[in-house]
Amino acid sequence: MSDIDIENLAYVDIQHDALAVFDDVEQGVILSEDIWISGYKAGESSVHGKAKITFREGGGSDITSRDGVKVDRSLSSKTNFNVSIPKLNIDNCTVKYPKQIIHPPYKKTSNLDAPLHINSLDLNPKSPHVVIGGPHGYCVILPTSLNSTEKEVQLKGHVGDVRDVKWFPSGEVILTASSDLSIRIYGREGINPRTLRGHTRAITSTHILGVGKQILSASKDGTIRLWDVGKGEEVKRWLIGLESRMTIEGMIVVEDPQLLQLLGLGLGEGEGEGEERVMILNVQDGIWIQPFSSTEKGSGWFIKNHLNSQLISMDQKEGLVVLGYMNGVVDIIDLVRLRKPSTSKEAEVEVGMDRIKRIKRNESPIFSLYLTSTSTGDEDEVDLYVGTSSGLPCLLGITIREYGFEVETKEELAGWEATGIECWGKVGDNVWCAGGEGGLRRY
Numbered sequence: 026m027s028d029i030d031i032e033n034l035a036y037v038d039i040q041h042d043a044l045a046v047f048d049d050v051e052q053g054v055i056l057s058e059d060i061w062i063s064g065y066k067a068g069e070s071s072v073h074g075k076a077k078i079t080f081r082e083g084g085g086s087d088i089t090s091r092d093g094v095k096v097d098r099s100l101s102s103k104t105n106f107n108v109s110i111p112k113l114n115i116d117n118c119t120v121k122y123p124k125q126i127i128h129p130p131y132k133k134t135s136n137l138d139a140p141l142h143i144n145s146l147d148l149n150p151k152s153p154h155v156v157i158g159g160p161h162g163y164c165v166i167l168p169t170s171l172n173s174t175e176k177e178v179q180l181k182g183h184v185g186d187v188r189d190v191k192w193f194p195s196g197e198v199i200l201t202a203s204s205d206l207s208i209r210i211y212g213r214e215g216i217n218p219r220t221l222r223g224h225t226r227a228i229t230s231t232h233i234l235g236v237g238k239q240i241l242s243a244s245k246d247g248t249i250r251l252w253d254v255g256k257g258e259e260v261k262r263w264l265i266g267l268e269s270r271m272t273i274e275g276m277i278v279v280e281d282p283q284l285l286q287l288l289g290l291g292l293g294e295g296e297g298e299g300e301e302r303v304m305i306l307n308v309q310d311g312i313w314i315q316p317f318s319s320t321e322k323g324s325g326w327f328i329k330n331h332l333n334s335q336l337i338s339m340d341q342k343e344g345l346v347v348l349g350y351m352n353g354v355v356d357i358i359d360l361v362r363l364r365k366p367s368t369s370k371e372a373e374v375e376v377g378m379d380r381i382k383r384i385k386r387n388e389s390p391i392f393s394l395y396l397t398s399t400s401t402g403d404e405d406e407v408d409l410y411v412g413t414s415s416g417l418p419c420l421l422g423i424t425i426r427e428y429g430f431e432v433e434t435k436e437e438l439a440g441w442e443a444t445g446i447e448c449w450g451k452v453g454d455n456v457w458c459a460g461g462e463g464g465l466r467r468y
Contacts, residue, residue: 031354031383035066035113037120037437038417039096044104044122044440050078050086062094064110065387072110108437120437123466129157129165130177131463141463145189148450148457151196154213155450156180157459158187164201166213169457169467178215183207188229193237200240202228208242210254219257223250230276232304241304243276249304249315263320265306265313267327275307277341279360284344287361290316305346305363309335312348314363326365332356342396345407345423349391355411357382357423357430382430384421389413392460395449408435410456412446418458438468 040046040060049055057079064072074094079087090096093112099105104122109115131141145158153170162183168175185205192199199211204227210219226245233240239260243249247270251261265271279285280302288303306313308327315325330336338349346363348356358381393412399422400408409421420436444461451457459465 029381029383031385032432033067034384034386034421034432034434035064035069035110035115036386036417036419036434037108037110037115037118038063038065039106039108039120039437039439041416041440041442046078047086047098047103050080051084053080056080062090062096062108062110064094064108064113064115066113067385067387069113072112074110118434118437120439121468122440123438123468125169125171125467126440127155127167127169127465127467128463129159129167129465131159131163134161140461142445142447142461143459143463143465144187144447146448146450146457146459146465147191147199148452149192149196150194150452155457155465156190156192156199156201157465158190158201158203159463160186162203162205163187164190166199166215167465178213180209180211180215180217182209182217182220185227188227189231191231191233193233195236198237200231200233200237202231202242204228208240208252219254221252221257221259223259224248226272229274232276232278241276241278243273243304243306245272245274247271247273249273249276249306261320263304263315263325264322265308265315265325267323271306271308271313271327273306273313274309274337275339277305277339277346279303279305279341284360287344287359287364288314289364305339305341307336307339309337311336312339312363314365328363328366338391338394340394340396340409342398343407345396345425347394347396347409349394349411351390352385353388353391353413354383354385355391355394355409357384357409357432380425380429382423382432384432386411386417386419387413387415389415389417392445393447393449393458395451397451400454410449410458412449412458412460414445415443416441416446416460418446420456436468438466440466 043060059075072093074092076096077089095109097107106120107117156166164180164187166178183203185203189202201209208221224244228244230243249263302317304315311330312328334350334352344360395410397408399406405425407423412418418438422435424431447460456468
């Protein structure tokens with residue numbers, strides 16, 4: 026895939042505290058102040074404009090744009106703006122600021138420690154709560170309701186960085202995994218009735234099977250392990266790699282029978298018969314595909330990364346796979362591209378189902394990717410949230426055509442300084458993201 030052209034997407038960056046400027050002007054603290062707006066696209070000169078925010082008699086504020094940019098405030102929401110930069114062919118790009126920001130309670134052990142860095146978040150499927158994982162064992166349940174007086178619940182026990190957190194489907198139990206080599210189960214009151222141990226290096230990903238009687242965990246030790254939660258013991262193990270073990274940085278589990286067929290599995294005869302699921306693993310220099318049914322060495326296969334950059338993030342939904350790299354590139358591919366090479370039982374590939382799109386906004390490493398269905402429910406469209414090491418999160422729209430994928434920037438998600446966006450979550454129309462600043466933002 027290394028010789029595929031990269032489509033460079035233009036993007037917009039607005040002063041991260043612009044809403045505070047509007048508030049100061051509208052409250053009469055100051056009569057006017059500038060905010061800056063920048064537009065970028067690889068291969069073209071960047072545009073740096075300003076907009077003067079001035080007090081309006083009778084209440085509110087006025088915006089006067091200049092220097093090649095045009096900014097309008099949305100009539101439906103004071104946190105949304107429309108930006109046009111004609112020189113870069115940016116027309117009415119939606120820029121959203123957070124509707125809500127939560128700063129979790131976090132006490133540094135010393136002044137030399139960095140601020141809270143949120144590694145993982147998960148939204149409760151049954152109630153307005155979020156669980157987050159951070160450094161040095163920091164793990165907490167927070168209410169997400171506006172103006173809630175409910176206290177947070179600390180999940181104590183981990184001593185290493187909490188790398189992955191998940192609610193069980195019931196919304197009453199939480200699964201956590203850490204670099205301290207342990208997996209823990211908590212009740213939502215903070216009680217830890219079960220701790221699972223066995224991995225020899227940091228645990229990077231987990232997956233809950235069904236209602237949660239069993240879970241999967243993936244680790245930098247090159248193994249995936251299946252655990253019986255009730256018994257608190259390992260029941261199955263896969264060693265990833267052929268000559269030597271591969272470090273696992275991330276895991277996606279595919280269980281849909283139609284998607285398994287795209288990978289050449291679950292067709293009901295011969296190898297792969299009765300396949301229930303497959304694990305797709307980020308091993309930095311490529312992707313390892315591991316069928317669930319077999320633990321034999323070599324039962325999985327490796328898809329080498331021909332892009333000259335390390336793979337650091339990925340997600341999968343509805344037959345699409347998105348891959349994010351250290352050099353800022355995002356690959357959008359059909360799941361069928363990950364099928365086992367040179368097998369006698371190839372997947373039946375529909376016409377046009379070998380599509381790939383390679384995009385890039387800038388050089389910032391792609392820290393997080395999150396695929397989700399569009400708000401319109403269109404089967405030919407998928408939403409992709411992207412977070413990078415330098416902030417600038419965005420929502421991209423992917424349209425699935427017979428000949429390939431079309432990608433457009435639907436929203437820029439402003440309000441971040443230059444800090445990494447590590448994780449995403451969505452319930453209904455509410456999208457949350459978090460990362461290096463320690464705050465959770467809802468858009």
